[in-house]
Amino acid sequence: MALSFLTQDLAIDLGTANTIIYLNDKIVVDQPSIVAINNLTNKLEACGENAKLMRGKENPNITTIRPMKDGVIADFEAAEYMIRWMIQQVNSKKKSLFTPNLKIVIAIPYGSTDVEKRAVRDAAEHSGGRDISLIYEPMADALGIGLNVEEPKGHMVVDIGGGTTECAVISLAGIVKCASLKVAGDAFTEDIQQYMRQQYNIKIGDNLAENIKIAVGAAIPELETTPEPYDVIGPNLITAFPVKVPVSSMEIAHCLDRSLAKIETLIVSVLEQTPPELYSDIVKEGIHLSGGGALIRGLDKRLSDKLKIPFHVAEDPLRAVARGTNLALKNRSKGHLCPYLMK
Ligand SMILES: Nc1ncnc2c1ncn2[C@@H]1O[C@H](COP(=O)(O)OP(=O)(O)OP(=O)(O)O)[C@@H](O)[C@H]1O
Numbered sequence: 473m474a475l476s477f478l479t480q481d482l483a484i485d486l487g488t489a490n491t492i493i494y495l496n497d498k499i500v501v502d503q504p505s506i507v508a509i510n511n512l513t514n515k516l517e518a519c520g521e522n523a524k525l526m527r528g529k530e531n532p533n534i535t536t537i538r539p540m541k542d543g544v545i546a547d548f549e550a551a552e553y554m555i556r557w558m559i560q561q562v563n564s565k566k567k568s569l570f571t572p573n574l575k576i577v578i579a580i581p582y583g584s585t586d587v588e589k590r591a592v593r594d595a596a597e598h599s600g601g602r603d604i605s606l607i608y609e610p611m612a613d614a615l616g617i618g619l620n621v622e623e624p625k626g627h628m629v630v631d632i633g634g635g636t637t638e639c640a641v642i643s644l645a646g647i648v649k650c651a652s653l654k655v656a657g658d659a660f661t662e663d664i665q666q667y668m669r670q671q672y673n674i675k676i677g678d679n680l681a682e683n684i685k686i687a688v689g690a691a692i693p694e695l696e697t698t699p700e701p702y703d704v705i706g707p708n709l710i711t712a713f714p715v716k717v718p719v720s721s722m723e724i725a726h727c728l729d730r731s732l733a734k735i736e737t738l739i740v741s742v743l744e745q746t747p748p749e750l751y752s753d754i755v756k757e758g759i760h761l762s763g764g765g766a767l768i769r770g771l772d773k774r775l776s777d778k779l780k781i782p783f784h785v786a787e788d789p790l791r792a793v794a795r796g797t798n799l800a801l802k803n804r805s806k807g808h809l810c811p812y813l814m815k
């Protein structure tokens with residue numbers, strides 16, 4: 473107890489789009505997973521929100537990098553810069569004479585290879601982590617949604633993040649079946665860029681396309697409450713003159729249709745492989761949606777209508793994995809046996 477200020481418990485969801493860190497049970501970092509590097513000095517120019525603002529507006533001296541791709545570290549150096557910066561954000565708030573002992577749990581995709589797991593561990597160790605455990609994202613997701621993962625009962629979670637959609641069946645504190653697809657929020661953003669080009673001859677950047685998705689993103693043409701069309705201003709590809717077009721949620725529902733159909737196919741394929749007892753539990757309980765993609769309007773309705781199984785959007789779906797990772801860390805600190813944590 474006396475030395476407890478020397479230990480800090482960190483739970484990290486290192487996502488393709490966003491990184492969330494819990495410190496001693498509180499969210500202290502929630503930032504886009506982006507770094508900006510100054511090419512002249514080779515030093516970090518900005519990280520998180522500030523680096524995201526620079527995206528698409530770089531000059532030759534600045535490069536913005538998203539170190540995570542498809543849920544795993546793609547650029548090790550940039551990832552380490554980012555994690556170190558984020559952990560520093562946490563520590564600079566607390567002035568201490570001692571370097572604290574960092575106890576860390578990090579969520580990783582279920583399909584991670586040993587090399588990918590090693591990379592996450594190394595990056596955390598280089599940032600000062602001492603006692604590092606890993607947890608699979610679908611398990612953290614289920615914990616964060618508030619499911620009782622340890623009972624002999626089937627639960628299905630679908631996490632639609634930035635880079636990947638992961639669909640998993642959980643029972644008895646383990647993952648029974650899991651499959652993933654590289655179609656998620658980033659793919660929806662690209663669909664919108666492509667649509668704007670083909671339909672209106674307008675070229676738009678990542679950030680604008682993402683704003684359109686958030687403002688009028690929809691999975692079905694007829695919504696209960698329809699958002700106002702989003703006015704997009706951009707250069708006409710042929711004349712280079714600025715044009716303004718209002719984009720409606722109905723158009724976006726049409727433009728996301730193919731990617732959403734791929735996610736449906738993924739869920740059906742996991743259901744097909746699910747043992748019958750677990751299958752009937754899932755049909756009774758319904759399927760849980762999380763990740764930023766779960767916020768697409770009408771997605772739960774579209775999936776429920778197509779698959780004839782109820783779908784529930786998790787509370788605060790962008791943070792479900794982080795919340796569950798933090799819960800796992802807390803359970804372990806309480807001395808609870810946590811079969812879902814990997815040393
Ligand atoms: N309101 C919204 N409507 C639609 N999409 C949204 C909304 N808010 C965020 N998103 C999208 O959700 C995605 C980010 O989700 P999330 O933070 O769950 O991903 P991640 O955990 O970083 O990625 P991954 O799990 O694939 O590694 C982004 O593509 C973002 O554009």
Ligand SMILES: [Mg+2]
Pocket residue numbers: 487488631633634763793
């Ligand atoms: Mg995620």
